[in-house]
Amino acid sequence: MDTETTILDRKTSSDHATLADKFNLDEPRVDWHDKTLWFIRKKRDKAASQLQEWEQLRAVASDIKNNVLANLHTYLLAFERNAQQNGITVHWASDAAEHNKIVHKIIEKTGIKQVVKSKSMLTEECHLNAYLKTQGIEVIDTDLGERIVQLAGEPPSHIVLPCIHWKKEEIGELFSHHLGTPEGNSDPQFLTAAARIHLRQHFMSSRLAITGVNFAVAETGEIVVCTNEGNADLGVQLADVHIACVGIEKIIPLRKHLGVFLRLLARSATGQPITTYSSHFQKPRKGQEMHIVLVDNGRSKRLGSADFRNALKCIRCGACMNTCPVYRRSGGHSYHYAIAGPIGAILAPGLDMKKHADLPFASTLCGSCSNVCPVKIDIHDQLYKWRQLLAQNRKVGITKRVGANTMAYILSHHTLYTFAGTAGRWLMKYVPFIISNRFNPWYKQREMPKPPEHSFARWYHQNRNFK
Amino acid sequence: MKVALFVPCYIDQFYPQVAIATLEVLEKLGASVSYPEKQTCCGQPMANAGFEDLTDPCNTIFIRQFSGFDYIVSPSGSCVLHIKDHLHSSANHEETSQIKKKVFELTEFLTDIVGVKHLNSKFYHKVGLHQSCHGQRGLKLSQMSELIAPDFSKPQDLLRMVEGLELIDLDRKDECCGFGGMFSVSEEAVSVKMGKDRVADHLQYGAEYITANDMSCLMHLEGILRRQKSPTKVIHIAEILNAGL
Numbered sequence: 001m002d003t004e005t006t007i008l009d010r011k012t013s014s015d016h017a018t019l020a021d022k023f024n025l026d027e028p029r030v031d032w033h034d035k036t037l038w039f040i041r042k043k044r045d046k047a048a049s050q051l052q053e054w055e056q057l058r059a060v061a062s063d064i065k066n067n068v069l070a071n072l073h074t075y076l077l078a079f080e081r082n083a084q085q086n087g088i089t090v091h092w093a094s095d096a097a098e099h100n101k102i103v104h105k106i107i108e109k110t111g112i113k114q115v116v117k118s119k120s121m122l123t124e125e126c127h128l129n130a131y132l133k134t135q136g137i138e139v140i141d142t143d144l145g146e147r148i149v150q151l152a153g154e155p156p157s158h159i160v161l162p163c164i165h166w167k168k169e170e171i172g173e174l175f176s177h178h179l180g181t182p183e184g185n186s187d188p189q190f191l192t193a194a195a196r197i198h199l200r201q202h203f204m205s206s207r208l209a210i211t212g213v214n215f216a217v218a219e220t221g222e223i224v225v226c227t228n229e230g231n232a233d234l235g236v237q238l239a240d241v242h243i244a245c246v247g248i249e250k251i252i253p254l255r256k257h258l259g260v261f262l263r264l265l266a267r268s269a270t271g272q273p274i275t276t277y278s279s280h281f282q283k284p285r286k287g288q289e290m291h292i293v294l295v296d297n298g299r300s301k302r303l304g305s306a307d308f309r310n311a312l313k314c315i316r317c318g319a320c321m322n323t324c325p326v327y328r329r330s331g332g333h334s335y336h337y338a339i340a341g342p343i344g345a346i347l348a349p350g351l352d353m354k355k356h357a358d359l360p361f362a363s364t365l366c367g368s369c370s371n372v373c374p375v376k377i378d379i380h381d382q383l384y385k386w387r388q389l390l391a392q393n394r395k396v397g398i399t400k401r402v403g404a405n406t407m408a409y410i411l412s413h414h415t416l417y418t419f420a421g422t423a424g425r426w427l428m429k430y431v432p433f434i435i436s437n438r439f440n441p442w443y444k445q446r447e448m449p450k451p452p453e454h455s456f457a458r459w460y461h462q463n464r465n466f467k
Numbered sequence: 468m469k470v471a472l473f474v475p476c477y478i479d480q481f482y483p484q485v486a487i488a489t490l491e492v493l494e495k496l497g498a499s500v501s502y503p504e505k506q507t508c509c510g511q512p513m514a515n516a517g518f519e520d521l522t523d524p525c526n527t528i529f530i531r532q533f534s535g536f537d538y539i540v541s542p543s544g545s546c547v548l549h550i551k552d553h554l555h556s557s558a559n560h561e562e563t564s565q566i567k568k569k570v571f572e573l574t575e576f577l578t579d580i581v582g583v584k585h586l587n588s589k590f591y592h593k594v595g596l597h598q599s600c601h602g603q604r605g606l607k608l609s610q611m612s613e614l615i616a617p618d619f620s621k622p623q624d625l626l627r628m629v630e631g632l633e634l635i636d637l638d639r640k641d642e643c644c645g646f647g648g649m650f651s652v653s654e655e656a657v658s659v660k661m662g663k664d665r666v667a668d669h670l671q672y673g674a675e676y677i678t679a680n681d682m683s684c685l686m687h688l689e690g691i692l693r694r695q696k697s698p699t700k701v702i703h704i705a706e707i708l709n710a711g712l
Contacts, residue, residue: 017654024656034664038639045612054615323613325643329660362654364647364661365515367604371613384515391517400649404518411476411508412524421480441655446662446690449481456474456483460502464490 015358020330033165034328040161041322043271044372051263061260062376065313068251069303075218075251076294082221083292086283091293096126099245099295103128103210104135106243106291112137112208118225118232119143120212121159121316122245122295124338128210139210140202142231144195151178157332159339160269160318165331199231209235211281213246214315215261216292219254222282223292226265226275233279241289244281248294249312261315264374268317298351307385311346313375320369320379326362335359342369346382349390357395360386418457425451470498471533473541473550473570475682476508482682488709489542489573495712496581500540503532511549515648519553526556526563534562538580539570542705544602544680547572552605572606573705574622574680583625589711591631594702595674596623597665597688598641599681608680612641622680622704629707635672642668646687662691669699676702 024030048054068075080090093099099122107115115132117123117139129139129150141150145162149155151174156162163171172186181194211232215224223244225232236242252261258278266272284290302308321327321341332340337348337356342363348356360383369379390396391404410420427434428451436443470493474486493500509529510522529550533539541547550570556563577583598620602608609620626634645651645661652658666688669677677692677699679685685701692699 017656020654021656024660027660030660049615051615325645325661326654326657329657329664361517361650362657364600364643364645364650364658366600366643366647368600368611368613368641368643371604371611387515387517388519392520396517400516400653401518403649404513404516404521408510408513408518408521408524411510411513412528414505414507414528417476417507421476425480441652442690444655445659445694446687447693448690449686451481452483454483456479456486457502457504459483459487460490461504464502465504 014336016330016334016336016362017358019334019336020326020362023331023334024329030329032167033331036164037322037328040270041319041372044268044319044322045271047267047271047273051267057260057264058374058376061264061315061374062313064252064257064260065375066310068253069249069309069312072248072251072303075253076248079216079218079221079251080294082219084221086221088221088283088290088292091291093293093295093297095297096295099126099293099297100128100131102293103243103245104132104137106241107132107137107208108135110208110241112206112241114138114140114202114206115208115210116140116142116202116206116231116235116239117210118212118227118235119146119162120210120245121339122212122247123210124156125297126245126295128245140199140206142199142203142229142235143227144192144199144229144231147195147199148174151175155333155338157340158318158321159316165333203231203234203238206235207239208241208243209239210243210245211236213244213250213292214265215252215258216246216250217253217255217258218251220282222255222280224258224262225279225281226262226277227279228270228272228276230277233277236279236281237285240287241291242281242284243291243293245293245295248296248299249314265315265317268319268372268374302350308346308350308382310377311343311350311379311382313377314343314347315375317374319372319374323368323372324363325366325368326364330362335362342379342383343377346377346379346386349386353390353393353395357390360384360390418455421455425453425455468498469537470500471536471539472500472502473506473509473533473539473546474502475541475543475546477686478542478682481686482703485542485682485703485705488703488705489540492573492577492705492709492712493540495709496577496583498581506532509546509549510553511546512648514549514553522553523556526554529554530556530559530562530566533566533570536569538576539566540573540576541570542573542680542703543682544572544599544606544608545683548601548605572602572608572680574602574625575606575608577708578621578624583628586625586628586708587630587712588628588708589630590707592675593633593635593673594626594676594678594707595635595637595669595672596620596626596704597644597669597677597679597684598622599679599684600641600643602680603641609641625708626678626704630711632707635669635674637668637672639665639668644684644688646684648683651687658687659691662687666691666695666697666699670697674699676700676707678702678704678707680704
């Protein structure tokens, strides 16, 4: 199958536009989804505006991350050394498969068959749960939102709010089916209590806990995990073995830098001044085993790209999703990647350009994402740059390519441009059905512009050119 | 002051009244304006679709047409931003960088270069201002709601000088309308939904007109308004500023 056919085929199955089309079949639900996320954007605005130095904080955070990326090698080795001195076993994984194997090997040695895991987008990126399942190991996600989507057999639709696309009534139904709560009860407090009881059984029985990592401090060899539910702490404190999975870009040089990042993270993510728990794990308890898996999975390659490097500054706050007018109206699953929204759209093509060629086009380039980003990633500029790279690598569908070539040809010749304009206006006026029909996506829900008699150029020639 | 009028291709072809209004406003404020007649397009439609490498001929035409003026003014934030960010030419490096410095969107030209403090324009209507993203976030014509920074708005300052004009508030003062060039057709469902939501925000506050610095946003919103058979109309900011001037 050649590339062109593949791209044409994908257009009809599972690209962003098609999935967004489906999402938009239920307009009241789109309205609800949009308003829910906009509410969080507003909360973020309010929380940010309470810090006079907000823009300065963003600039400092961006500088720290730029320094990290410029010296990543040094910081990683320092982190490894300090973590090892703290009694932590450090592993290096070059890609998702190696990461999954390392985690599996650690679990296998213990003979444990069921493990608890707090939120980690990295393990979503690596499809760890699915891999461990094939090895006969069950992973219980302990973040409430993640547990909900896990019970539903879905991936998260948002990196901070995994089940933001679920209504409470639907969660009530899901819990009634899986946890045996009374049918028709959708009281959030009741459902949360039910989930608490359910998860507590797993916390008590699981001897191995996996966590993600928000920040890995090079200076001290410690990791910091931010949660609102305390599920990372509970999992780790009750387990004999703790495995923390971390992308190599999550390094920060000094512990004091947390004073910048912790202030930005929760405010950007949910509008809270700080997450309920900011847990520092520096060394294993007596008798506990602690492992850290440092994962590359395409990050080094990205580091080598001047255009796309600074996407590695991301602290996974999700603010760009909450503000994105496209994300709010297409839903996280329309991005068909572990990380949705604008940041996902610039990360995903780096891993697989062909599979994610549609994502950089799922944007109007409005730029709101870059403005809310707490570490000042130029997200919308990178979307533009991905588009260029995708087109150069012939990963753009044939319709767009022919369209762009035709347009470029016409606009490169003034006479042809004038003729095409006149012809276009004539057609729209006298045979409008040629353009205004069901094959024209513009016309499906919008009227075409009313064609004027003449162009401005003609008017100017007649009215001003005498000068 | 020798000013060149840069008219976006779709305005030339479909909205000549916007270019006429722009020309007249500039003339009434004392500028000597000419329209380089062989201009075509800034190249943005291709570039945003990923085909910036097809825009070399457009760049050559643009540089040839717009060299040697004191200022280049256009009734479009989006096209001006494209020129500022992406106009390039290996042969004409100096000319290119001069053009990038001299190109202005109409309202920023009026507030920053002409220094307009007073206008005789009259427009007795309730008007909603749509902040087009490229003008707002790209050219920084208005403060952006995402930033924690002092408020300002160049187009709003001008609209406030217009007699009789009542500017309405909006729930979301700077959300994108969903046009986005090729996005409007390749992501039709989301594009239209974004447009419908923008329109609804203006309508709930009784807008008789929706105005903007960019006709492309307005073309999209107009398509939706007309499909809804709404009496509310779109009007480019140049047309309002030119009314009764």
